[in-house]
Amino acid sequence: MHILGEEFVVGYRQQTEWMWLIATAFFLGEIGAGVFFISYLFGFIQGLVVSLFIVLIGKTTAHLLYLGRPERFWRMFTNFQSWITRGLYAIVLFAILGGTYTLDVLGYITLSEGVLYAIGILAAILSFVVMIYDGFVMSYSPSIPLWNTTLLPVLCVTYSLLGGATLTLFMANQMGSSLSGMILLERIEISLLILNLIIICAYALTMKYSTMTARKSIDFLVKERYSIPFLGGVVVVGLIITMILAIYYTTTPLYLILVALAITELIGDYLIRILLLKSGIYAPVLSI
């Protein structure tokens, strides 16, 4: 059965409302939160600053541009039953606590050591919520079977951490920072690439054997309309080539390799989000 548009026929229909702007918002939010989390772990101050800008300016702008009535955005704080509202609260708290922590480590304010430690931990936890909530927003409703799985929030987190590790590695090198634990970060990067490859395969296999609609979505990704960007962009460029570059970088730490590594990883990181949105398919309303 082919995919329908607005024809008056019973059949599969593609999700068309959440596209580029939502993918961009998810990408920036998750990458930004990932950078904060990794930078917090490694004590990379510049990373904390950049991550806050990515989340607060990048993600927020993309979301506001998407809204039909952006002037009423404050109303989105009112229904805590919705994952969008929960995510919004997480972003605000993340901004407040992450901002406070960053201002202290930059020396603009002075907090006691205990308070700073607690705020840092809370900000890191909130960055984790920012990474995962997009996955819950998508997986909550069973309308699109491809998204209706607990693997999706997991995928969001692992891709956020991967993007975060990549950008932190790149920024630390770019800014000439003497980041302690650089070798550990390189190893984390490679581990996350392997982990993401495993999760992508597990996700595709799980959904292929779940429902007919989810299988149709997976066919979209691996055989039909989006097979080139998915297999070529997400898997080959985003994971495999990035992994080769990351391994090569550990032995030959050339700046050019790091640039290529960051570019290939971010391409895959963005593509997975837009492709998951584009390959969302609704089940036919009638199966008899």
Added chain:
Amino acid sequence: MVRYGMVIDLKRCIGCQSCTIACKEEHGTPKGILYTKTLMKEEGKFPNIRRLFVPVLCNHCEEPLCKKVCPTGATEQRGDGIVTIDDNKCVGCRACYVGCPYKSRYYLPKDERLKKGYFGVLTPFEEIKYRDFKEGTVVKCTFCYHRVDQGLNPACVDICPTDARKFGDLEDPSSEISVLLSEREHIQLLPEAGTKPSVYYLL
């Protein structure tokens, strides 16, 4: 407590789209927005072919997913089960649109359709009806609550020439729709979504 529902007899529906037109006339929906429509399904191979017509609309679910995902509380459920959208609260995030398994919702984008209507210039009818629509918000079938509150049936029910659509109180065992549901084999659309739709289809 009243809980309104609709029963659609698939054996009676002839796919004439009268309900589609009556709904458009009742609500004056802009171009591209159909609160109800009749889908067609063909099955089998020649010469053994069966054609089925399936009228679809908002299912006014007992447990509406659209209400749960709405971050602003714009999607509300009345005491009689009718699911409505408060366009003064809607921010146009389209979470409800994406989250509805039946794709029964429409987004009214910021384009020319409310300014130019169907013919390039708004007709007097469109001028009046389009006052009810706000750009940048989501709209959907209301079960014609403005008619129901006056004791009338939804427009799609009254217009149906084959009497395929019935409207009434699902909680009242003596209502016509409750009797039909107790006597005839019936289904709901996508019951696996767990939304408990208030629209039933008689087989």
